[in-house]
Amino acid sequence: MNRPEADGDGVPWPTAPAALAVLTGVGAVQAGRSLPVALGLGVAVLATSAVLARRRAAGWPVVVALTVPAAGVAAACWGDPRNLGWFGVCVVVGWAALAAPPRPAVLAGAATAAVFVVQLVTVSREPGWLTWIAGTTFTVGACAFARRQRDLVERLHAAHSELAQRARTDERHRIAREMHDLVGHSLTVTLLHLGSARLALDDDRDAARASLTEAERAARDSLDDVRAAVGLMRAAGPPAALPAPTATDIAALVERYRRAGARVELDVRGDLGTLSPNRSLAAYRIVQESLTNAVRHGDGSPIGVRVDVAGGRARITVRNAAPARPHRVPGTGVVAMRERAGALGGHLTAGPDDGGWLVEAVIPG
Structure with a gap:
């Protein structure tokens, strides 16, 4: 009517x-x-x-x-x-x-x-x-x-209407961060395995084959995760979320980089399981993005990861010994890490340090 x-x-x-x-x-x-x-x-x-x-x-x-x-x-x-x-x-x-x-x-x-x-x-x-x-x-x-x-x-x-528009914008940013972290990490690990396979192709075919197998597995896992994420976004009803990694998965994350040929040292102090879900996810993503950037922009130099947890508070330090590239400026990954830390009341800095590159983040309890 x-x-x-x-x-x-x-x-x-x-x-x-x-x-x-x-x-x-x-x-x-x-x-x-x-x-x-x-x-x-x-x-x-x-x-x-x-x-x-x-x-x-x-x-x-x-x-x-x-x-x-x-x-x-x-x-x-x-x-x-x-x-x-x-x-x-x-x-x-x-x-x-x-x-x-x-x-x-x-x-x-x-x-x-x-x-x-x-x-x-x-x-x-x-x-x-x-x-x-x-x-x-x-x-x-x-x-x-x-x-x-x-x-x-x-x-x-x-x-x-303004709040709804802001919520849609925040959701788009959240999805963009998750997809950036997911795809960037998977591609970096895949490229590391492919590079190892190329170097070992003439001298050690078994090692080359193993690296190619790992690269294929990483690519398939990435594709499955992307399909799952797209499926959730298309699903009717309230938006769901992918199973989120936690800070306790940082060790497995570092191990994947090690298998791909990166030289990563991990130092964990405190109980990662005491972090709240949001802080635990933020800690994992910050370490993940920092490692991705260190491997992508580094020259194979050692990477040190340190996570200190006390009283529900986390301090994360990722140091890449490789010299920073001239005129290198923080990219979208660094911006996403700052947003994650800032959303929880913390802060993050990234920049040259003693001839290398240092990422420091503090997530308060």
Whole structure:
């Protein structure tokens, strides 16, 4: 079912103009005006209010412009507090309160109340005028409150949309980091095995065959992990996550690099199992990315990895003895590591150190 079209400030079209026209005409007839006069006032009020509604007028302009249909209602109903046409005045002040800020709306209500006060003083002392004053005052207050609630809902929707967009952006960044770590590590290990196989091809065919086998296994594992990740992203329902490695898997990670020919020394102090899941995953990924970069940019020099854990806090140091390349700048992997550490309240630095390259990260407990 289609919703009635509304102007930009919540006044439905054509409900308000039609109501004003009908009430003006009825008020004119009830006040004893001639039929041509009643029709003329009704058409004039309909035309002016329709223009306002279609143009989506708001603020001070709509309050000023609404004086025209308000004058038409007053002209039709003047002098009789029992005239039903005065409900048109309630429509006018309600429109003003919905379409304008509080100050113009209150001014419109005060001006309308002044019209009834004038009639109370100059036309008759009937208590009906006080009833209309109370009615218009209540209408202004109720519609102003409705406008405030509507604005609040719109701001909440905007904030919700912003949060949803931010969540989508964060999720894309998370997926990009995971895929970067996964593919970068697997390709680096595969290339190490392929390089070992190439060097051993002429002198030791068994060693070359073993290296090729390890390279094939690493490539297949990487492909399976990528397929699993893509499958989870395509799955319906809430997003799932791949089984995440932990800090206790760092030893196995280092061993894979050693089998591929890298010279890596691991020094672990403390119980890696005491780290929380988020900190444990961050520690593993930081070591993984640091080793990937050290192997990719190094010259085969020894790599030292040290992980200190105490009180749920982790300090990670990865030192590559190879000299840093000239003009080398941190890449996306370093940025991803900094983001991981920063998300947990820690920090990470990476740069030249004593002729080599040093990565230091602190993840607080």
